[in-house]
Amino acid sequence: MPGTDESTAASPTALSPNGSDYGATAFADGVPAALARLLAEHPDWSPWGHRGYALVPEFAPRGTIVRTLQSDEGGLALCRDEYREHSLDPRWTAAVTGIRLGGAERLMRLCVQHLSRRTVQGRMTLAHPVVRAHFGEAVLDLAEARQCADLPAAGRTADAVVRATLRRFGAAGYVDGPARRLARALDLLSDLYREGGPDHAGR
Amino acid sequence: MPDDDLKALRGIGRELAEGLRTHSLDVHEGREAAEDVVAALPAEYWCLGLRPDRNPKPLREGGRTLPVRSCREFTALMEELCRGDAGLALAMPFSSMSAMLMEQMLDASQLDAHYARMSERPTWTFFALTEPERGSDAGAITTTLEPGEDGAVLNGVKRYIGNGARAYCGLVFARNTAASGMFAVQPVLVPSDAPGFTAELLDTMGLKGAGLSEIRLEGVRVPVADGARTAPTGLRGAMQTFDTFRPCVGAMALGAGTAVYEYVDRELRAGAQRNWRDRFVHRIEATRGLIATAAAALDAGRGDGSVSSAAKLSAVRLADALAAAAVDVLGPAARLDHPLIDKWDGDIRGIEFMEGTSDIQRQTIAQGWIAGRLPLVGARPGEGR
Ligand SMILES: Cc1cc2nc3c(=O)[nH]c(=O)nc-3n(C[C@H](O)[C@H](O)[C@H](O)COP(=O)(O)OP(=O)(O)OC[C@H]3O[C@@H](n4cnc5c(N)ncnc54)[C@H](O)[C@@H]3O)c2cc1C
Numbered sequence: 001m002p003g004t005d006e007s008t009a010a011s012p013t014a015l016s017p018n019g020s021d022y023g024a025t026a027f028a029d030g031v032p033a034a035l036a037r038l039l040a041e042h043p044d045w046s047p048w049g050h051r052g053y054a055l056v057p058e059f060a061p062r063g064t065i066v067r068t069l070q071s072d073e074g075g076l077a078l079c080r081d082e083y084r085e086h087s088l089d090p091r092w093t094a095a096v097t098g099i100r101l102g103g104a105e106r107l108m109r110l111c112v113q114h115l116s117r118r119t120v121q122g123r124m125t126l127a128h129p130v131v132r133a134h135f136g137e138a139v140l141d142l143a144e145a146r147q148c149a150d151l152p153a154a155g156r157t158a159d160a161v162v163r164a165t166l167r168r169f170g171a172a173g174y175v176d177g178p179a180r181r182l183a184r185a186l187d188l189l190s191d192l193y194r195e196g197g198p199d200h201a202g203r
Numbered sequence: 204m205p206d207d208d209l210k211a212l213r214g215i216g217r218e219l220a221e222g223l224r225t226h227s228l229d230v231h232e233g234r235e236a237a238e239d240v241v242a243a244l245p246a247e248y249w250c251l252g253l254r255p256d257r258n259p260k261p262l263r264e265g266g267r268t269l270p271v272r273s274c275r276e277f278t279a280l281m282e283e284l285c286r287g288d289a290g291l292a293l294a295m296p297f298s299s300m301s302a303m304l305m306e307q308m309l310d311a312s313q314l315d316a317h318y319a320r321m322s323e324r325p326t327w328t329f330f331a332l333t334e335p336e337r338g339s340d341a342g343a344i345t346t347t348l349e350p351g352e353d354g355a356v357l358n359g360v361k362r363y364i365g366n367g368a369r370a371y372c373g374l375v376f377a378r379n380t381a382a383s384g385m386f387a388v389q390p391v392l393v394p395s396d397a398p399g400f401t402a403e404l405l406d407t408m409g410l411k412g413a414g415l416s417e418i419r420l421e422g423v424r425v426p427v428a429d430g431a432r433t434a435p436t437g438l439r440g441a442m443q444t445f446d447t448f449r450p451c452v453g454a455m456a457l458g459a460g461t462a463v464y465e466y467v468d469r470e471l472r473a474g475a476q477r478n479w480r481d482r483f484v485h486r487i488e489a490t491r492g493l494i495a496t497a498a499a500a501l502d503a504g505r506g507d508g509s510v511s512s513a514a515k516l517s518a519v520r521l522a523d524a525l526a527a528a529a530v531d532v533l534g535p536a537a538r539l540d541h542p543l544i545d546k547w548d549g550d551i552r553g554i555e556f557m558e559g560t561s562d563i564q565r566q567t568i569a570q571g572w573i574a575g576r577l578p579l580v581g582a583r584p585g586e587g588r
Contacts, residue, residue: 120340167555175406176407
């Protein structure tokens, strides 16, 4: 994904040790592309998530399609097979955590682009210190998460960054558009591939 | 209103909310129109909020009339309705800020026609300030009002406007090209059947009942009088209305958050339930106290923007924390297994933007406190609850 006018470093230092993971694809090309790459490279890994749901590229559905999610980056299919309730594959889940982190950073980039086109009291909204501080925090959170071996914790960080960043769009992130669609895909990935068994809730 | 009446009002709100809840998912998923849900309610509910002397169908309980006019009454009812469904609560004609402002804007004959209409069928109005490029920075709006010989002409686009596509008229904030300074931005009454007026519903993440719309104004002619009558109040007048309305938005967030709280509470086993309650029950009470304090201050004529902001921000923060925690606590696939929770999460995220984002509220609170208008010591907790 291209940076904004403000990104000047010719060869920036990546804060992540594993910049070539699926998160990098999610960041550069979007969630559908990252999932497609994951499927293509690891056809033997199971994409089934919790309770027999899977979120996969629209061109590779499985089981019954519950609904589809469209975006400029490609379509996704939410699929279900109730016989797959317990087939969570930790390798897939780990890769999806990377995608969630990369997707969160992609959402931040979209937000930067959005806020650099808006003004508040005659100044670019992106230049407002309160707004900048958000990005500072979020970058640090994601950088730590990418270094973190605790995948559930890294996933929770991605969720929090997505939530806080979508809020940064103001009402523009509340109506249909690229930001909301990306955030929705990331919310569903979190829901389906998050660590923690079905009894986590004490139900 | 005496406390007993306030309690009765809450009781009526709770009952109505239960009915609204049964339509939540159908409206959210587009199987049912929010307008039809409202139209099927008894007329008392469309007429909520009307001036008691003009209300042909007031709410009654045990032989007494229950008005919904003060901030305390409004916040109590809104909290209960949003406990059922925040989207449908916003589909109720009385819940728009425009309903309040219309009374100040309409002349006697317009007001008669307005009330007659309100008692015949559900009637919505809108309040159009935000533009695609101007939200928090409301003072910089670009919609123009150009006065001419026989009226004035409006041009511009408004976005994220509640009721925009279903209202019969509403208030448009525009920049008067013949004025300057703080009064240049002024509200103008615009009927939605005026030539050059078009409105289109937007696809939102939640709060479908709010009917968020985009309004286009292309050479819309308005009588000069409708703009000129309000010129002295301008944007500043509107900001005062925001201050009044903000605790009501807080009550919406509190109601929506409480719905999440109660839902999760019912789903959990004993141990987890205890943790859940420990985490949130006191916060809910504290927020309710702040809203009651702000509402009582406004009713007593001691309202202050920073107190209103504190009430709203507290509720929005709480509701957001509840929604995020619910998805976590209910476990994997919670959004799919509990579609109401997923929907309410979307609703709650929208309430944050109404009457200004949390960043703006934080700054207002800080200003109020620094200037000594928001003392923390000496305030009576839950005053007026
Ligand atoms: C459900 C809903 C109902 C609504 N109803 C109406 C309605 O009926 N009528 C109407 O006119 N509008 C309505 N709105 C629009 C609402 O008033 C705006 O969304 C709100 O004012 C924020 O503006 P924005 O969305 O353009 O965000 P922006 O102003 O673009 O803000 C983007 C980000 O920048 C931050 N930011 C902006 N300025 C500052 C600052 N000075 N300091 C710190 N941070 C800042 C914000 O906090 C946010 O994070 C509604 C919106 C929603 C979601």
